[in-house]
Amino acid sequence: MRPSSSRPHLRLVSAVGATVAATALLAGCASGSTAQVPPSNSADAVTVDNCGTEVTFESAPERVVTIKSTSTEMLLALGLADRIVGSAFSDGPVPEEWADAAADVPVLSEQVPSNEAVLELNPDLVYAGWESNLSAEGAGDRDELESLGVHTYVAPAACKEPGYQPERLSFDDVFGEIREIGSVFRVEDAAEALVAEQQELLDAIEPSTAGLTALWYSSGTDAPYVGAGIGAPQLVLDTVGLENVAASVDDTWTTLGWESVVEADPDVIVLVDADWNTAESKISNLESNPATAQLDAVREKRYLTIDFAASEAGVRTVTAAADLADQLAALDVRG
Numbered sequence: 001m002r003p004s005s006s007r008p009h010l011r012l013v014s015a016v017g018a019t020v021a022a023t024a025l026l027a028g029c030a031s032g033s034t035a036q037v038p039p040s041n042s043a044d045a046v047t048v049d050n051c052g053t054e055v056t057f058e059s060a061p062e063r064v065v066t067i068k069s070t071s072t073e074m075l076l077a078l079g080l081a082d083r084i085v086g087s088a089f090s091d092g093p094v095p096e097e098w099a100d101a102a103a104d105v106p107v108l109s110e111q112v113p114s115n116e117a118v119l120e121l122n123p124d125l126v127y128a129g130w131e132s133n134l135s136a137e138g139a140g141d142r143d144e145l146e147s148l149g150v151h152t153y154v155a156p157a158a159c160k161e162p163g164y165q166p167e168r169l170s171f172d173d174v175f176g177e178i179r180e181i182g183s184v185f186r187v188e189d190a191a192e193a194l195v196a197e198q199q200e201l202l203d204a205i206e207p208s209t210a211g212l213t214a215l216w217y218s219s220g221t222d223a224p225y226v227g228a229g230i231g232a233p234q235l236v237l238d239t240v241g242l243e244n245v246a247a248s249v250d251d252t253w254t255t256l257g258w259e260s261v262v263e264a265d266p267d268v269i270v271l272v273d274a275d276w277n278t279a280e281s282k283i284s285n286l287e288s289n290p291a292t293a294q295l296d297a298v299r300e301k302r303y304l305t306i307d308f309a310a311s312e313a314g315v316r317t318v319t320a321a322a323d324l325a326d327q328l329a330a331l332d333v334r335g
Contacts, residue, residue, distance in 0.1 A: 045058045046183050046184055046186075048180060050152075050153050050154060050156065050159075051131060051161045052163075052164055053152070057125075057151060060184070060185045061083060061124050061184065061185060063121065063123045063124050063125070064080075064123060064127055065084075065085060065088065065113070065121060065123045065125070065127070066084055066087045066127050067127070067128040067129055068088075068090075068133065068155075068312075069090050069091040069129070069309035069312075069314075070155050070309075070312050071127040071128060071314075072084065072102075073098065073314060073316060074127075074177070075127070075181075076102055076105075077178075077194055077315045078178075078187055078190050078191060078194065079101075079187070080185055080187070081102060081104070085106065085121045086106050086107070086117075086121045087105050088107070088108045088110075088111070088113040089109065089110070089112050089113075089129070090110070091307075091309040091312075092274060092308055092309040093309075095316070095319075112133050112139060113138070114138075115136070115139060118140060118145075118150075119148070119150070123150055125152070125153060126152050126153075129154075129158060130154070130158050131158060131159060134152055134154065153181075153184070155177060155312075155313065155314065156176065157173055157231070157232065157313035158313070167230065168229070168230045169235045170235065171317070171318070174314070177313075177314070178194055178195055178198075179192070194315070198315075198318040198319075201318050201322055202239070202318050202321070205239060206325065206329075207239060207241030208241035208242065208325075208328055208329070208333075210241070210334060212241070212242055212243065212267040212328075213242065213243045213244075213267050213268075214242035214243065214266050214267065214304075215246070215261055215264070215268075215269045215297070216233040216237065216270045216272070217269055217270060217272065219274075219277050220255065221285050223256065223257055225253060225254070225255055225256075226246050226254060226256045227253055227270070227311075228244075228246045228247075228250070228254040229244065229248060229251070231252025231313065232313040233253070235313070236324060241328075242268065242270075245260075245261070245264035258291055261295070262295065265295055266297050267296065267302065268297050268303070268304055269286070269295075270303075270304045270305070270306060271304065271306070272305075272306055272308050273307055279303070279305045283303065286298045302333060304324050304328060304331075306323070310323075
């Protein structure tokens, strides 16, 4: 189950409404309307090698469909909300700091949008959080969309192509996407300012030195789906000074048997909070299961929480780490 459409931060538009909105935007541009578009730093073409697909942007994208919160929030953070003609597959509400900018962003679909729905908005870019969003069954195959004049871009941390998936995600990778998107949209100065702001916040994080272990519990009841050793969960846990009990798994996320969790007996448990699978429901599952109810973290209620939308690599990774570090300090757990 995905998030409901009752969230107030974005407005849901029908295909007809989207077409009207698109027509209005084009008319506004033609009449000399002064949209709040950040200035371009360069008029040169920008070519990127994105997950093995070379994409050349002759000019900054003006009409973007975003899929997943990571892509939508990246553009919000860079002051590019006005470029989004449709967002889809949101993982939850945006942070308060971007709520006003997001208020007028149209919702195209609660799930991955169809190719027909995407093309009706006449986008010049589809910016996807996952590679799987861009398929014949989804928003459209990358080559097919390119042949129709629609560029595509996948969040690099989500690339699964051999040689493109980060061997172990780093903040250089996270900041690299910010800079690359800044280059694509010709807002390099805004991108550098955002990176500098995030680097300052990152530098201020004081990791725990207590030698604590942690389970990153994303979803699942029969068997937990957890953060593994090379993705955003591992990066965040490393940053706050927690040892991931699934660090040896060479993947971003993995399914881990409850027997392995019980054997590891983590000191703290990070709970991913989503509308369709809340932190509270995970706590209920942990405390009602006779095996996991005996875990030290469960008996002592040593829980940290993170929003689902902040659990994937992107513009919220640094703030997620800072928040978890604060939560961990408040627990005052001794090693």
